[in-house]
Amino acid sequence: xxxxxxxxxIRTDPFLLEIIRNxxxxxxxxxxxxxxxxxxxxxxxxxxxxSCVVFDGKGEMVAQAPYVPAQIGSTVHVVPTAIAEVGxxxxxxxxxxxxxxxxxxxxxxPEFVVVKPYFKDGRILAYTANIAHMTDVGGMVPxxxxxxxxxxxxxxxxxxxxxxxxxxxxxxxxxxxxSNVRTPKHSYGDMKAMIGSLYLAERRIDELVxxxxxxxxxxxxxxxxxxxxxxxxxxxxxxxxxxxxxEGLLEDDxxxxxxxxxxxxxxxxxGDELIVDFTxxxxxxxxxxxxxxxxxxxxxxxxxxxxxxxxxxxxxxxxRPISVIAPPGSFMNxxxxxxxxxxxxxxxxxTVDVLLEAFSQFSGxxxxxxxxxxxxxxxxxxxxxxxxxxxxxxxxxxxxxxRADADGNDVxxxxxxxxxxxxxxxxEARYPFLNIEYQLEPGQVGHGKHRGGFGxxxxxxxxxxxxxxxxxxxxxxxxxxxxxxxxxxxxxILAFRRAGETEWVRAREAFGSASYxxxxxxxxxxxxxxLFVTPSGGGYGEPLERDPELVLIDWxxxxxxxxxxxxxxxxxxxxAAGSVDAAATEALRSExxxxxxx
Amino acid sequence: MPVYRxxxxxxxxxxxxKLVSVGGIRVERLGHPLLxxxxxxxxVFDSYKVPKYGEAALWEESIVR
Numbered sequence: 001x002x003x004x005x006x007x008x009x010i011r012t013d014p015f016l017l018e019i020i021r022n023x024x025x026x027x028x029x030x031x032x033x034x035x036x037x038x039x040x041x042x043x044x045x046x047x048x049x050x051s052c053v054v055f056d057g058k059g060e061m062v063a064q065a066p067y068v069p070a071q072i073g074s075t076v077h078v079v080p081t082a083i084a085e086v087g088x089x090x091x092x093x094x095x096x097x098x099x100x101x102x103x104x105x106x107x108x109x110p111e112f113v114v115v116k117p118y119f120k121d122g123r124i125l126a127y128t129a130n131i132a133h134m135t136d137v138g139g140m141v142p143x144x145x146x147x148x149x150x151x152x153x154x155x156x157x158x159x160x161x162x163x164x165x166x167x168x169x170x171x172x173x174x175x176x177x178x179s180n181v182r183t184p185k186h187s188y189g190d191m192k193a194m195i196g197s198l199y200l201a202e203r204r205i206d207e208l209v210x211x212x213x214x215x216x217x218x219x220x221x222x223x224x225x226x227x228x229x230x231x232x233x234x235x236x237x238x239x240x241x242x243x244x245x246x247e248g249l250l251e252d253d254x255x256x257x258x259x260x261x262x263x264x265x266x267x268x269x270x271g272d273e274l275i276v277d278f279t280x281x282x283x284x285x286x287x288x289x290x291x292x293x294x295x296x297x298x299x300x301x302x303x304x305x306x307x308x309x310x311x312x313x314x315x316x317x318x319x320r321p322i323s324v325i326a327p328p329g330s331f332m333n334x335x336x337x338x339x340x341x342x343x344x345x346x347x348x349x350x351t352v353d354v355l356l357e358a359f360s361q362f363s364g365x366x367x368x369x370x371x372x373x374x375x376x377x378x379x380x381x382x383x384x385x386x387x388x389x390x391x392x393x394x395x396x397x398x399x400x401x402x403r404a405d406a407d408g409n410d411v412x413x414x415x416x417x418x419x420x421x422x423x424x425x426x427x428e429a430r431y432p433f434l435n436i437e438y439q440l441e442p443g444q445v446g447h448g449k450h451r452g453g454f455g456x457x458x459x460x461x462x463x464x465x466x467x468x469x470x471x472x473x474x475x476x477x478x479x480x481x482x483x484x485x486x487x488x489x490x491x492x493i494l495a496f497r498r499a500g501e502t503e504w505v506r507a508r509e510a511f512g513s514a515s516y517x518x519x520x521x522x523x524x525x526x527x528x529x530x531l532f533v534t535p536s537g538g539g540y541g542e543p544l545e546r547d548p549e550l551v552l553i554d555w556x557x558x559x560x561x562x563x564x565x566x567x568x569x570x571x572x573x574x575x576a577a578g579s580v581d582a583a584a585t586e587a588l589r590s591e592x593x594x595x596x597x598x
Numbered sequence: 599m600p601v602y603r604x605x606x607x608x609x610x611x612x613x614x615x616k617l618v619s620v621g622g623i624r625v626e627r628l629g630h631p632l633l634x635x636x637x638x639x640x641x642v643f644d645s646y647k648v649p650k651y652g653e654a655a656l657w658e659e660s661i662v663r
Contacts, residue, residue, distance in 0.1 A: 077616060084620045103605040103617055159602070268646065275646055293616045323642045326615040328659040333615045335659070336606045 012216070012223045020208065020220045021313060024063030027204040028052040031130065031197035032065055038196055040189035042430065043135045046422040047395055050132030051075070052197060054205070055115075056221035057124045059083050060316035063224075069305075070107055070348050070416035071131040073298025076319055077105035079129050082115055082160035093119045094167035096195055099160040100137070102151070103336050105294035107344040109137045109155045110144045112191070114163065116198040118205050120214055126221075128201035130194045134187060135393050138180040141470035142380020142391035146520030147254035147513065148288045148339040156180040164195065182380060182389040228317030233272035235308040236321055239362060241269050246358035248369075250331075250347050251478040253287030254518025257508075260478065261285050261331050263351050267358045276300040276355065277325040278332040287518060288472060290334035291343035291351065296326045299348045302415060303355035307365050342472035342518065345374040349414040350474070353401070353481075360483055364404045368446060368483040368538030370414055371398020371455060373474035373492060373517070375534055379431055384464045392431050395419055396532065398475075399445060399453035402486055402540030407550075408453035410440060411534070432464035441490075441533050442559045446479075447568040448486030448539020449546050454559060455490065455534035465525040471507070473517035475535040486539025487568070492517060492532075499527025543569050544589050548580045612660035613639035613647060624662055628653060631662040 010017075031052035036045050043049045051067040059080040064072050082099045083091075091097075097115040102108050112134045118126040137144050137155030148154045156177065163173045177191070178184035209217045244267040249260040264280035284290045291299070301319060305312075312318060326333035331347070334340045353369040360366035375396030383390050395417070400408035413419045424435045437459040446452035473492055480489030494517055495504035506516050513519035524530065551571040554560045562573045570592045572584035608619050612632040622633040625640060628648070634640045647655040 081617075081619060101605070104619060105616060270646075275642060277646075279651065293614070297614075297616075323638065324614050325642070325647070328610040328615045328657055333610075336604065 008226070010223045010226055012220050016216070017220055017223055017227070020212065020217070021063070021224045023208055024054050025065060027201050028054060028063050028065035030204065031128070031201050032067055034197045034200050035130070035132065035193050039193035040186040041135050042422045042426055043133055043393055044190055044193065046426055047419045049395070049417065049419050050130060050194070052201070053079070053129045054201060055079055055127040055129060057126055057218070059127065060225060062221045062315050064314050066418065068417050068419065069302045070295065070298050070344055071111060072314070073301040074105060074107045074111070074294035075113070075129060075131055076301070076316065077294050077297060078113055079115055079127065081105050082113060083127065085160040086162060088117070088124060091117045091124065092166055093117070094164060095162055096164035096198060097160055098163035098173065099158050101157055101159050102292045102294070102334070102340050104159065105292065105297070107292060107295045107298065108341045109151070109157060110134050110341065111344070112194065114194050114198060116202060118202045120206070120209055125209060125214065125217065126205050128198045128205070130197050132190070132194050134190060136182045136187065136391035138182070141378055141520045142182055142468055143378030143393040143470070144341050145345065145376040145378050145393065145472035146288070146470035147515065147518045148341065149255055149286055150339055151337045154288065154339055154341050182391045224313060225315050225317035228313045228315050229320045231312040232308065232318050233321050235312070236269065236274050237272040239269050241271065243268050244358045244361045246354050248350055248354040248357070248481070249478050250289050250350050251474060251476060252515045252518065253285035253289045254342070254472070254515045255285070255287040257514045261289060263331065263347070263354050265351070265354050265358055267355070273321045273323070274304065275323045275325065278330065279325060279327055281327070282331045284329055284331055284334045284338045288339035288342040289347050289518070290338050290340045291332050291347050292340050293326050293333045295344045295348050296332045296351065297324045299351040299416070300324045300355065303352045303359065306352070306356065306415070307359050307363055342376070344416065345376045345472055346372060346474040348416040349373070352415050357481070357483070366483065367403035368401030368408065368448070368452060368486050368540045369480035369489070370400040370408065370537045371475060371489065371535040372414065372480060373398060373535070374414055374417055375532070376472045377532065378470040379433070380468045381432070381464070381466045384432060390431060392427065394427070395421060396458070396534050397421060397456060398534045399455045399480070399489060399536035401480060401483070401537040402446065402448045402450035402452050404450070404540065407450045408537035410453040411456045412453065432462060432467060434461045434463065435459070436461050440559065441536070443561065443564060444490040445536040446482050446487045446489040446539035447543040448482055449541025449543065451539050451546070452480060452486070452489050452537025455536045457531070457533045460530045460532070462524045462526060462528050467524040469522045469524055469530065470520045471517055476516035480535060480538040482538035483540050485542040487543065489536040489538045492535045495531045496522070496524070497529050499525070504531050544592055548582070548585055552580050609633040609662060610657065610659040611635040611639050612657060613643040615657070628656045630656060632660045633662050
């Protein structure tokens with residue numbers, strides 16, 4: 001899929017164009033702030049797992065704010081699909097469209113998409129849209145992530161339908177929705193927050209159009225896309241024509257033990273156009289690790305945007321030179337009724353890393369692989385105080401891969417998201433657990449000239465009986481890979497122990513799940529504990545080329561020992577002096593390289 | 599069912615693989631009526647997929663029934 005061009009000449013005064021472009025981006029940011037302040041769930045007001053976008057009257061994105069890349073990329077496809085299915089001719093002022101259908105280019109069921117047309121003088125000039133991760137969507141586990149085998153186990157699915165008509169809620173749609181989720185009050189409140197953000201954006205766009213006129217607004221929408229398209233084409237044209245392949249593995253699907261699933265990607269560069277071809281990837285899996293078309297297209301855009309200047313305005317024009325090929329029924333484009341909730345959380349970042357590996361064959365902007373999981377762990381049960389069901393989705397940062405000019409980031413949400421972790425205080429105030437440990441996991445990292453980022457270590461202690469735990473996490477077996485001689489990252493550890501026990505036991509051994517990281521409805525009781533260590537990123541470049549002073553800093557920060565510094569980096573640290581022994585380091589590195597020594 | 603066609607009854611674009619729930623462009627390729635979501639996808643099919651994959655460029659899911 002590539003998106004079509006509409007004009008060839010930029011007509012708007014460049015200063016006005018920049019003013020209007022930034023006004024629209026600010027509008028998207030303001031939508032997000034409204035979401036944050038009015039929503040009910042920590043997923044929105046703490047983790048910020050939502051995205052706000054503006055489309056023009058042609059159904060093409062003209063502005064976005066820097067929220068969640070995976071969601072934003074899919075809106076390029078799911079928003080026009082939703083509009084087309086309902087029919088622009090059937091829309092009236094005050095209408096809102098809603099869908100969460102993953103087969104219609106959405107990412108997965110929990111991504112709720114709402115779209116509102118903005119009318120001026122009787123015709124649609126723009127659409128405001130919000131895509132946000134609803135914590136619970138019904139289905140067989142609280143908070144959506146587990147080892148589902150089909151879409152029906154994942155939750156309730158809505159094809160594009162109107163949820164508002166002429167500014168009035170369509171009560172029947174809301175009734176169907178909130179009677180199928182565990183947290184009806186929160187889900188209703190969160191939906192209202194999403195829709196409220198659309199109204200806010202509509203008011204701002206109306207202010208803009210009233211000030212500058214319909215004609216100027218429409219011309220600006222065309223021109224801002226054209227600017228982005230030209231900049232993107234110039235970037236692609238600078239890359240060497242050819243085909244560049246890479247492959248990677250998603251370690252399992254949660255259903256078939258120890259069976260990895262292949263992602264194969266070919267970058268085809270032809271002048272100023274790029275084809276991202278996933279032909280040769282495995283068939284769709286039996287569990288929920290499949291990607292939808294929207295997720296795969298979004299992963300392709302995500303990787304490309306990592307490789308180009310961040311000065312390019314992100315809108316429809318960016319995507320025009322990029323075509324994606326994702327065979328239906330494959331791991332990259334799940335067919336009905338295949339499950340797919342984890343494709344957006346774990347397969348997406350792995351797909352981006354596969355593409356970055358392909359890019360590394362000709363570009364210095366690439367990076368080693370990251371922790372490859374959103375760390376999605378769902379908690380659910382009945383609130384011991386109120387008796388009401390609750391659902392909470394825990395997200396966790398991972399180590400990112402080292403890159404040409406810097407180490408990987410520590411404990412940062414993977415590339416498909418841009419989410420924050422929910423503060424310990426907020427989670428503990430709402431849900432029956434404590435965090436009794438939370439720290440960087442030292443010593444364990446992909447070594448390199450620029451090392452991978454560190455993961456984290458967290459221990460939960462449960463305060464009530466009957467807490468259901470479900471998980472879709474990755475890198476328990478397949479580690480983040482390094483680039484150009486950098487080392488592999490480290491594995492995820494997710495383990496449990498009953499109250500009074502001292503040994504940690506993983507889900508497969510303790511509960512007979514098919515996977516270490518993908519399972520449903522393990523029951524924890526008061527005093528039981530759960531250990532979650534997130535993976536570190538791969539290293540970039542030879543460890544023996546790492547600046548010894550950087551190794552010293554890591555030693556001072558207690559991220560690695562003097563012994564590890566010597567073993568992995570050939571750096572000798574004088575622990576008493578707190579400094580690098582330069583002569584001993586040079587000698588050791590020379591010996592390691594097989595040189596003549598001093 | 600007259601009011602709703604489930605997604606497994608709907609075609610996918612012959613080039614990119616996206617579900618085409620409404621609209622699309624119908625053209626004859628490799629002896630079959632195929633659906634595409636855009637002119638650009640037809641161009642990619644003709645200039646890249648068919649030369650590279652031959653008959654394997656054809657997906658059953660893209661044939662208009």
